[in-house]
Amino acid sequence: MRDEINMVSTHIKLINELIEKKANQKLKIYGITVSQIRVVVVLKAAKNETCSMKELEKSLKLSQQNIVGLVKRLEEKKVLYSFPDKEDKRIKHVKLTDSGNQLCDTIAFELKKMDEWILEALTEEEKENFSSLLKKIYSHVMGDSEYSSQILKE
Known part of the structure; x- marks a missing residue:
């Protein structure tokens, strides 16, 4: 039974890696990665398209270091911007730009097509x-x- 469980987890991992690789290839033309688009999608779904860095960590189940790196790269690409909380300057918020919003809409269509392709069998x-x-x-x-x-x- 233990071998069967390992097989299931191995297959899930391999499928995830293949899907992520294909998605990154598709997203390359937009200059964005799967990890980065996950941040954009969370922001798009958030109230006022804004989240704190801590909320992003929890939503994406990533470390503070990873979130900081992703946000920095997305800021450089003008997909989002960050700003301090009005009341507590230790808290940093992140908000989508108009171009980040458009990018999310465009890529959502691509990702939907990819999901359909994955499930067509x-x-x-x-x-x-x-x-x-x-x-x-x-x-x-x-x-x-x-x-x-x-x-x-x-």
Whole structure:
């Protein structure tokens, strides 16, 4: 059974790496990476298209260092800008620019096409089942901290 579990996690990892590689190739013409577009998508969904750096960390489950690097590169590309909180200068907020907003809309279409391509091998019923199973596994893995800490000890 342990080998089967390793196979599942290995397949998930390999599929993720392949999808990310293909997505990065597609996004290259826009001068942006998958990691960077994830920041843009979170901001686009946020109220007033604005988040604190801490909110980005939590949303994307990335370290402060990674978020700082991503935001810096996106600021250089004029996709977003950062500014201090009015009341607490230690807090830094990030907001999409108009060009960042347009970029997100354009890339959303590309990513939707990529999702369709990924799933085209499945029937409609399989797509629904697959989506449901992915959500179930994600919930289970996120909620089972005892198992996660046990695995990390091994």
